[in-house]
Amino acid sequence: MLPAKSQVLPSRRDDRVILHFDYDCFYASVFEAENPTLKAEPLAVQQKQIIVTCNYEARRRGLRKLQLIKDARRICPDVIIVLGEDISRFRDASKTLYQFLRSFSWNDRAERLGFDEVWLDITDMIEYNISLLNPHDLVQSFFVLQKDDPTQGFAFNATCYAGPTVPDNASTNDEPLSLRLKLGSHLAFYIRTELERRTGYTSTVGISTSKLLSKLVGNMHKPKDQTTLIPPYACQEGQVSNVESFIDDYEIGKIPGIGSKLAHRIRQHILQHEPDFEKGLVYGETKENVTVKEVRLAEGMSPETLDKVLAGPGSPHGIGIKMWALLHGVDDTEVSFAKAVPSQISIEDSYIRLDTLPELLKQLKMLSCRLIERMRIDLVTSDDSRIRLPGKWLAHPKTIRLSTRPRLPLNPDGTRSRSFKRISHSAPLPNYVLSLTDNIDVLAERLVNDTLIAMFRKLHPEKAGWNLSLVNLAVTNMAEAGGESKTANGRDISSMFKRQESVHKEFTAYADEQSTPQAELVPRTKMEEGYSHLVDSTVELEDNSWVEEEDEDNERCGICGMSVPLFAMQAHMRFHEVDR
Ligand code: TTP
Ligand code: MG
Numbered sequence: 001m002l003p004a005k006s007q008v009l010p011s012r013r014d015d016r017v018i019l020h021f022d023y024d025c026f027y028a029s030v031f032e033a034e035n036p037t038l039k040a041e042p043l044a045v046q047q048k049q050i051i052v053t054c055n056y057e058a059r060r061r062g063l064r065k066l067q068l069i070k071d072a073r074r075i076c077p078d079v080i081i082v083l084g085e086d087i088s089r090f091r092d093a094s095k096t097l098y099q100f101l102r103s104f105s106w107n108d109r110a111e112r113l114g115f116d117e118v119w120l121d122i123t124d125m126i127e128y129n130i131s132l133l134n135p136h137d138l139v140q141s142f143f144v145l146q147k148d149d150p151t152q153g154f155a156f157n158a159t160c161y162a163g164p165t166v167p168d169n170a171s172t173n174d175e176p177l178s179l180r181l182k183l184g185s186h187l188a189f190y191i192r193t194e195l196e197r198r199t200g201y202t203s204t205v206g207i208s209t210s211k212l213l214s215k216l217v218g219n220m221h222k223p224k225d226q227t228t229l230i231p232p233y234a235c236q237e238g239q240v241s242n243v244e245s246f247i248d249d250y251e252i253g254k255i256p257g258i259g260s261k262l263a264h265r266i267r268q269h270i271l272q273h274e275p276d277f278e279k280g281l282v283y284g285e286t287k288e289n290v291t292v293k294e295v296r297l298a299e300g301m302s303p304e305t306l307d308k309v310l311a312g313p314g315s316p317h318g319i320g321i322k323m324w325a326l327l328h329g330v331d332d333t334e335v336s337f338a339k340a341v342p343s344q345i346s347i348e349d350s351y352i353r354l355d356t357l358p359e360l361l362k363q364l365k366m367l368s369c370r371l372i373e374r375m376r377i378d379l380v381t382s383d384d385s386r387i388r389l390p391g392k393w394l395a396h397p398k399t400i401r402l403s404t405r406p407r408l409p410l411n412p413d414g415t416r417s418r419s420f421k422r423i424s425h426s427a428p429l430p431n432y433v434l435s436l437t438d439n440i441d442v443l444a445e446r447l448v449n450d451t452l453i454a455m456f457r458k459l460h461p462e463k464a465g466w467n468l469s470l471v472n473l474a475v476t477n478m479a480e481a482g483g484e485s486k487t488a489n490g491r492d493i494s495s496m497f498k499r500q501e502s503v504h505k506e507f508t509a510y511a512d513e514q515s516t517p518q519a520e521l522v523p524r525t526k527m528e529e530g531y532s533h534l535v536d537s538t539v540e541l542e543d544n545s546w547v548e549e550e551d552e553d554n555e556r557c558g559i560c561g562m563s564v565p566l567f568a569m570q571a572h573m574r575f576h577e578v579d580r
Contacts, residue, residue, distance in 0.1 A: 013209060013332045014177055014233050017184040019120045020206040020214035021101060021192070024223035026116035028055040030093045031082050033200050042076050045084035052084060056223060090115050097201055102338050104145065104191055109335040111211075119211055120191075121335035126183045133158055143186060154190050158182055162189035163205075163226040166217055166246055177231045181207060185228045192226065209233065212331035213243065215256055243329035248293035255292065257326050262310055266290065266323075269309045270298055296327045341379050341395045346474030347371045348403075355467040364452050367473040368444035372433060375475060380436065396434055397475035400447075401426040402455045405470035422470070425455045429475055 023029060027045040032038045032055060042058035044051040044067075051072050054063045061076045072079055084090075094115040101118050102110040106128075109121035129143050138158040146152040156162070162185040188205045196202050205226035206218025213229055220227040233243045247255070253263035267290045268274060295301060307320030316322075325331065347370045354360060380391035403424040408417050430451055433443055452473075460466045 012233070012330050016121060016123045016209050017126045017180050018208060018210060018214045018335060019122060019184065019188050019191070020208075020211070020218045021118045021120070021195075021203045022205075022215075022218055022222075023097065023116040024202045024204060025053050025055050025059075026094075027053045027084050027090055028058075029201050030090055033093065034089075036200070038080065042079045044072055044079050044081050046081050047084050051081070054079075093201075097195070097199060100195060100199060101191065104187075105338070106147070108338045110338045111336040112339075117215070119214065119335045122184060122187055125187065126180050129183055130179060143183065143190070154186075156183075156186040156190075158186075161185045161228050161230065163228065164221050165228045165230045166220055167230070167242060173231050175231050177209070177233060181209075181228050181230060185226065188226050188228075192224075196224075210329075210331040211333055211335060212256055212326065213246075213329055216250070217246065244296075247327075247329040248291060248296075250292050251289045252292055252295055252327075255326055257331065258323065262319075262323065265310055266295055266306075270294055292327050341478060343478055344474055344476045345371065345374050345378055345397070346401075346472055347374060348470060348472035350405075350470045351468060353407075353467060354469075354471070355464075360456070360468075360471075361448060361453075363471055364448045364456075364473070365444050367471060368447050368452070369440055371473050371475065372440045372443055372447075375433075376436070376440075379478075391436055393434060393436075395478045397429055397477055398479050399426050399475065399477035400429040400433075400451065400455075401472075401474045401476055402452060402459065403470075403472040403474070404456075404459055404468045406460075407467040407469045422472070423459050424472075425458045426476070427451065427455055 028043050031043060031045065039055070040057065042055070042061050042063065044054040044058050044063060046052070046069060049069050051063065051065070051067045051069060053065050054067075054072075058072075058076060058079055061079075063072050063076055063079065067075075069081065072081070094112070098110070098112050098118055101120060102108070105120055105122070105125075107121060107124050109119075111119045113119070125145075128147065132144060133141055140155065141158040142153055142155050144150050144153040158179070159182075161182050165185075184207045188207050192203050192205050202224040204218050204222045204224065206214040206216065206220075207226065207228040208214040208217055217227045217229040229246060230242060232239050233241060252258055252266055253260060255263075258266075267288065270290045271288060303320035303324040305320070306323045310319050310323065347367050349363065349367065351363075354363065375397070376391070379394055379396060381394050401424050403422045405422045410416050430447065432438070433447055435443065
């Protein structure tokens with residue numbers, strides 16, 4: 001017997017209109033933007049021995065994302081391959097595009113997921129524009145983009161949707177949600193057309209009432225297109241909810257918010273045996289697919305059952321009801337407010353071998369330079385991108401953290417086991433690092449000599465014998481700059497952080513048994529800025545500093561060593577499976 005849905009489902013927030021943007025073949029588009037002649041050529045972006053993405057000309061000729069370079073060359077001998085190891089150009093492009101999309105927002109709810117996805121909550125714009133509609137002439141409507149200037153906007157036909165819909169027979173439906181989504185679809189069309197006209201980047205957009213549904217539905221028509229999930233959404237007597245019929249065929253591992261381990265446990269429960277990994281996929285999926293519908297309609301399935309199935313050490317409270325909601329396409333998490341500054345900035349590099357002090361000092365100096373440069377770019381007020389002097393700290397970090405990933409000693413048989421364990425040591429960030437008049441090189445040298453070497457010794461007291469596969473340097477614990485209690489938008493930074501954190505937690509709460517906040521949806525930029533480090537234990541030290549042991553993190557592929565964004569790890573592991 002299924003429980004009465006109204007009793008167990010969190011109320012659905014169908015009063016919102018949310019757009020999800022995904023830039024098409026993002027890394028390749030960044031190179032095309034730098035050199036537009038590449039647009040007509042088959043273009044692929046290489047990291048290690050793999051093509052991480054390729055443009056649509058290359059896809060037309062048979063190439064695809066995550067292919068071996070040698071295969072790509074065989075399939076398309078005239079493919080142009082560019083190196084994508086330096087991700088700063090992608091980060092910079094991502095920032096510019098984000099600022100462009102954000103500029104349309106009235107409420108500043110503009111949330112980035114990694115480099116190439118953005119949500120906009122446009123509810124307020126839609127409501128305002130609905131209030132302006134002339135019900136006698138909906139065909140010739142005008143969408144106002146700025147409240148204080150009613151001439152700024154575009155003409156549109158409010159009787160129909162812009163672009164494709166799901167289901168694709170956009171039958172007339174009079175409910176208010178239908179009108180809201182129609183307006184949402186026209187705004188989506190306008191923004192993505194403007195994005196392309198002004199920046200050259202194309203995107204794919206999903207339009208619905210939640211982050212979950214807008215992200216999923218956007219994928220239906222790629223590239224350079226958009227899709228609206230149309231009503232009815234509500235599950236009333238005699239009505240089929242389009243939300244449920246849309247989400248029903250998805251494999252549970254494909255639902256954002258259901259992490260790979262949770263999906264695996266649900267599969268085990270439904271199949272009543274260990275899913276067959278032999279022919280399946282290592283990461284989060286197997287050949288034995290289990291759909292959302294199968295889970296939802298399984299005998300005895302309920303939030304309580306899910307709670308039991310998913311219970312484990314560290315399982316978040318209320319996991320059953322959260323999963324139950326997702327299986328019904330219900331996601332009430334908010335699109336978070338645009339960030340004035342990141343909550344952490346981190347820089348790292350990985351090494352085949354790093355086991356001598358002189359080499360370590362060289363690397364620490366190099367990382368310090370990059371870190372300070374990054375701090376000046378991200379945390380100092382100024383409109384210009386690189387030359388920030390003189391500027392003002394919008395917020396400044398109070399803590400510096402050094403993390404290393406030691407290589408394990410050789411096994412007796414001469415092999416070496418892989419380890420992803422990091423150890424970290426944190427200490428107060430010396431004030432002089434915040435000088436905006438000193439040369440970055442000089443500051444970095446001083447930071448290494450009077451702080452980082454001592455921190456390194458805490459982690460590796462032994463003079464020799466260590467060998468590192470990774471070094472990460474991060475600044476954390478951001479504080480408002482003196483006297484600057486408001487951001488440019490008049491918002492208090494610290495309360496903004498709190499709000500952002502709670503929102504991020506909401507979206508990443510469906511973590512796996514280690515009780516770590518690492519879920520499928522940890523954004524790439526967050527990972528890169530150090531958001532994804534997973535603190536396992538904290539040991540107080542006497543000198544106002546502390547050592548942290550961090551849990552496993554997945555940013556480096558264990559098979560090929562490529563640095564893979566967390567969001568992309570599933571796709572990446574699939575690549576290895578196919579390749580075997
Ligand atoms: P995606 O959005 O998966 O791909 P895409 O934007 O290139 O293509 P699509 O048009 O299908 O959306 O990933 C965004 C970027 O992330 C992509 O351009 C390259 C990078 N990436 C990696 O670095 N490693 C990976 O394993 C994957 C899958 C992507
Ligand atoms: Mg993309």
